[in-house]
Amino acid sequence: MSTPAVLARGLHKRFVVKPAKKTVHALDDIALEVPPGTLTALVGPDGAGKTTLLRLMAGLLRVDAGELRVLGIDVAADPQAVQDRISYMPQRFGLYDDLSVQENLDLYADLHGVPRDERRARYGRLMEMTDLGRFTDRPAGKLSGGMKQKLGLACTLVRSPELLLLDEPTVGVDPLSRRELWQIVQQLVDDEKLSVIVSTAYLDEAERCARVFVLREGRLVAQGAPEEIRDRARGLCFVAAPPAGEPPRRLQARLLDARAEIVDAVPQGGEVRFVRRDNTDQAGIEALLEGAAAEPVAPRLEDGFMTLLRTQEEPAPKPAEPIARQPVPSSSTPGDTVIEVKDLVRRFGDFTAVASTSFSVRRGEIFGLLGPNGAGKTTTFRMLCGLLPASSGQLRVAGVDLRHARAQARRRIGYVSQKFALYGNLSVRENLEFFGGAYGLRGGRLRERMDAVLRQFDLAREIDAPSGQLPGGYRQRLAMATGLLHEPEILFLDEPTSGADPLARREFWRRITALAEAGTTVVITTHFMEEAEYCDRIVIQDAGRLLAIGTPREVRAQALGDEHGEHDARRIDMEQAFIGIVEKARKEKVHA
Template sequence: MPMQEVQAGQPLLLAENIRVVFKPKSKRPIVALDDLSLSVEAGSVTGLVGPDGAGKTTCLRLAAGLLVPQSGSMTVLGYDVVQEADGMRSRIGYMPQQFGLYEDLTVQENLDLYADLQDVPMVARKEQFARLLDMTDLGEFTQRRAGQLSGGMKQKLGLACCLVKVPELLILDEPTVGVDPVSRRDIWRIVYQLVEEEGVGVVVSTAYLDEAERCNEVIVMHHGVKLAEGTPQSFYSRVEGRVFSIAPKAPQTARTLHGEMLQRGDVVDASIQSGVVRVVLSKDSPVRPQALLSEDKAHQEISKLDLEPVPPRFEDVFVDMLHQDGAAIEKPAEEKSVEIVHGLEKQVIARKEPAIVVSNLLKQFGAFTAVQNISFSVCRGEIFGLLGANGAGKTTTFRMLCGLLKASGGEINVAGNDMRTAPSRARSRIGYMAQKFSLYQQFTVKQNLRFYGKAYGLHRSHLQQRLDWALREFDMEDRKNAVTQSLPAGFKQRLAMAAAMLHEPEILFLDEPTSGADPLARREFWARINKFSREGVTVIVTTHFLEEAEYCDHMLIMAQGQQLAAGTPAQIRELAVSKETPDPTIEDAFIKLAGE
């Protein structure tokens, strides 16, 4: 087929009135895309953002020639994606969410394989491989098997494999999910290097809304429909005058203030940023710019909290747009009173007794030391963050705390039990939510809950009571008979947490619980975590969304199996204060520490 030429000034990708409908057997048709039109220019980055089920992945699969629309048209590099898909494939790079690396092959062997598949001439490979290895910082690891790479290194290798033959259009489906902030920054550096040096056009979907700020053009999608598009800055006027920060006043904490704000009907969004609560008010909010009235339900007192206007960011606009489109954040109901919380008397919680104590923790795999000299403690009812770059040793530490991996040395005491000598006694008192949710996809929601309830030793009326609680607490009563495989990602996340909480654990372990979740699902998740914490549950969490670290009481940052820093969010932020960054975020501190 002759090569199509894209005329100067013409978009690399042009979609007009695209409609895609999936028709699963014995189910109602699902409209994935409805009258979608968009374009991607050469030398430009176009971002697709939206909650789960918005149609982002469907759109990118169409552009890669892997799907066919029911109506409308799409051309890529001048080729019709329906009639001429074969002609365009050698000229595009496509990186899906689950990129097909061959884990038993080395870094170099993966590059060789993809160069063979792309018919890259042997004479051109040496120079191109050297460039890609330099761009991705993988030059030292060419003989390491892909399966032995950290998550961030795998993503960079996947991107390198897409680029063995420089494409004219690069299609990236959430390339930074599950990647630490340093690797995430590296991936964007590579993307913009291609844009600036090669004039490559890029279309990228992302779950990180700060990444939308990096794009030249942003398209917001919801339920297969395009809600809006423009430059990131062009969106800000939509929430002008409605974005404020509120500083907590002692003894109130940012987290308790955040919980109060979420309960207000006129608060569209609330998040914690640098120790203060950031709120987006609805258009019809009666609140005066000078003060926010908050009613204390316990004492029926009215107190005023000072509002400080702050500049909008894209994330504020995104949540507000979805709110106006009917997608409000699910706010868990607050309990009026809790006399006994998960088997713990309130007075025990108030004494802040330690729930976890770790001293000089060591883990060795043969001659390799994965974790060494780690010490920390976590009080009951606290949220503790375990942070680190991919490969830092936090997952290994996490698994030792849960009793899934035996320590080589040191002490671990969880819920009053020595995890080196009596891990089984502790397991009944902890809940565990894995990064890749351990759900049975062919079971219904209720069947999954019943299975895990019985596995935790719940029976008869007690089991039924906890099943009813889980369906009500996580707002899944109308989906209890839905097959788990069919659930949106946000509901799978809810189900996984509900299963982990069925037996009323004292300690909840969460391993990358919001990886790949959209912004609304992440907010709902943390609203529930905060509620459980207030009720006395101790929470240990690993995360790559470092803005989520603001919800922690204390945190530990690891690198190469050792402790880099530990403290409260304020203490960690203080480590990055400088003339250039007088008001740093946790991510600023993380990147500074990781680079030292």
């Protein structure tokens, strides 16, 4: 029999978290076996132990107890022998922004001791797989997010490893680049019989793998082929259309709040996909649906994953309540235009990042900005927030002309950036006090708002913990709490769920739904195309141009073409629609 790529028995890893000197069991009695030449996934909620397990396999951490063999080698006894035969791509791969694509490749080839006579053929293969051959002279810092990830993978593969470890390689990557990355990985497995272990927050990615390991709080709670995990939800999955005029997210929120009957619910194609518990009374489901007909559907891996994790949870917390109850000014009503963009342009020297873009956003609306990496989303976002001046065009936010009064507008908006932008060495309490003061909150009013967001985001138990040591999901909660302290009229969220697991994403969107119901306008960018279904309307951009605007159903219909129309829009999901619209626009641009 072939030697397993990885073999673990009774694996334990503990960390002592300062300053409280609290012991955290990152991995607790893990036993698993990964066959050689296969594609394997590690999935689980934030803090499950996925990254710790990969770092142990890579010989970067020492086990506290148990046995771990990689490619037949005892990692504890000889970590260097393991590192000589594997490649590891961490979540934040260390590219050098000032070096070109070629110079980054050369640097990593030098570090790994790749002989000069082997490099030409290896580089040619990598450039062909990643389609980076046209950009060898471009500085890495000027690549899009997806291209950076592909370059990171290429640098990881400058030598031919026997085992490839990938820690969430597609976080922050758009659907087109994500598809290309997975084509590269699958090609390596098929052509080179490479063993690949990947951790991922995308359950559709894990569905491609031969075997899936599900971790939670340091323990291995399930393992098997994707269909084995899916079968946990077989016969329990349905789709239902919301009542006429009701957005799907409202029905989804109602179902999610009924945790005694419902395991999971997500908007999908203008409807709501939900998973009921296996002992649920049908009458209870019908009452929640309020007359909507439910059709059974085949389970997905994500359905089985959610079923597995929900059945292990403690009693559900209270449903999310509206956080910001900003009163609507007497001169306006819900539905009034609060953001108006006309012929917006932003140039950086000779480069046009945003080209003549126009749209409007109504009060209480959830409005999504979608596009590939480098499409101009973040530039548009920063102009809307008053953080970046426009080169030309008109831009009004909360009734203020941002060309002339950006500071006045910023007092009426909240902003949660793409990357964790709080002070990691300050505690949760200190961050809230600092940002509350920056928003002009003082004394009793500040304490009142702090108590409200601590309660709403379940942060009271972590109030004295350094924010930099919080798990990813809690850091996101704190970022949201600081952005909402001053009860803004408009909340800007830049890829807030990047890298978040399905459980954290459900919790996040339940809160956003509550905010919109209370009248807060939400503008969001995301690479999770399923999240576009929560939006009232979306915009798709590419290369600074606006390609599509409308409700999710209207955008899906646009992707299908005039010969099909809106009544067929449920036939494709938003990711398929997104890829179709972007690829069509790029082909038309080439042939123009």
